[in-house]
Amino acid sequence: MKGRKLNIMSIVLVVTVTLMAVLAGGCASQKPAKQKPVIVIAAFGTSMEKGQANLNDFDKMVRARFPDHEVRWAFTAGFIIKKLKEAGVTTLFDSNTPIKSLDEVYEDLRKEGKTNVVVQIAMVMPGGEMRQVLSYRTDGLNVKFGYPLLFWPENIQNVADALSPEFGGEDTVTILVAHGNEHHPEFNAPFIQMNEYLQERYDNVFVATIEGPPGPEEVFPLAQAVGVSKAKFVPLMMVEGDHITNDVMGDDPDSWKNMLGLPATNATGMASNPAVMEIFLKSIENLVSQF
Secondary structure (H helix, E strand, O other): OHHHHHHHHHHHHHHHHHHHHHHHHHHHHHOOOOOOOEEEEEEOOOOOHHHHHHHHHHHHHHHHHOOOOOEEEEEOOHHHHHHHHHOOOOEEOOOOEEOOOHHHHHHHHHHHOOOEEEEEEOOOOOOHHHHHHHHOOOOOOEEEEEOOHHHOOHHHHHHHHHHHHHOOOOOEEEEEEEEEOOOOHHHHHHHHHHHHHHHHHOOOEEEEEEEOOOOHHHHHHHHHHOOOOEEEEEEOOOOOOHHHHHHHOOOOOOOHHHHHOOOEEEOOOHHHOHHHHHHHHHHHHHHHOOO
């Protein structure tokens, strides 16, 4: 009898342990997987084909670097969104990304139950557009932000050096074209610092801003004084848009090309430049790793 009772107890023990293992496995399988953050690229936007091609290049870089993450775009310029939609354009890029504001993207994510979000602010200067991105409601979402290129002081040199393969030769003056801000000149401080860095490190290379210092009235006399025969304009902007096409390379007498008085060429927007965009890609990597 004792042996029989022992066998029954052994069977009960085996069944209990097996049942516990099954239950534990069931609980483990029911545990929700860690939600990978959605990557949102926040950019000013552009209605010009060359500029859209620049952003398309960056879109491809992001998707190639983060194939396991969903990528969306948000545009801060409401007038550009309106212009595109009035023209019947509702998506952009090879990825057919919907054209939406950041507010709309956030609302979509809430409805879809996707709470982890990385927002990379794909802009150059830490100005009003950056503040706009940071001002949107993020309730119900876990959002981490990546900042504009020149938000961190060390990137003043990093961006300048990354652009250096675009600089012209010995017979060419190179002018990096930044947007700038005439109403808040304090936002132009990184451009002034970059201009100083370039003049110390490179020959015949300057920064000039469309708005505020250091503008063409300050830089062009210096550029003309170097005595070269050609000019090259390199956008210190994400896209080759209206400013480069018209303000800089346009045919009007007051275009920068004509004001400088030299045969001129231009590079395209920085969103197509892998060396510069690597700064953003590393920023996104760092933010993604925090989830």
